[in-house]
Amino acid sequence: MSSNMPITLDRGISSPSRPGDLPDFKNPPVNEVVLSLQFASIPAFRSAHIGLFWEKIRQEYPKVSEQPPLQATFETFGVIPANPPSLFQIETLLSPPMPRFWFEEQDGNELLQIQQDRIIHN
16 A cells, blocks of 8 residues: 555444454555564474364364465564674475465465464464
């Protein structure tokens, strides 16, 4: 969305699932919202667990795909690292890395991502 487009309220009919006091916009100021939770990696987490999980959510998220895993990210406040991390890495692995799994709604409006150290909901 270009910065010169006006943001206007839509006075049309609201969705029945949304509270009536929330605004609707013709040109919304946000086009995506993401919540990401990162935690310590779960080494015993396997693709078989993803299959069991997908059984539970398959009606809502019928499309699944594999993506490369995201690298861990850490926020630091007020501290400037003496040696910033390098963008280039070489790794030796005993087994292939566990992928990041994408679960998508049929219409593509919602995306659930899961990997060994993270859950992301777009």
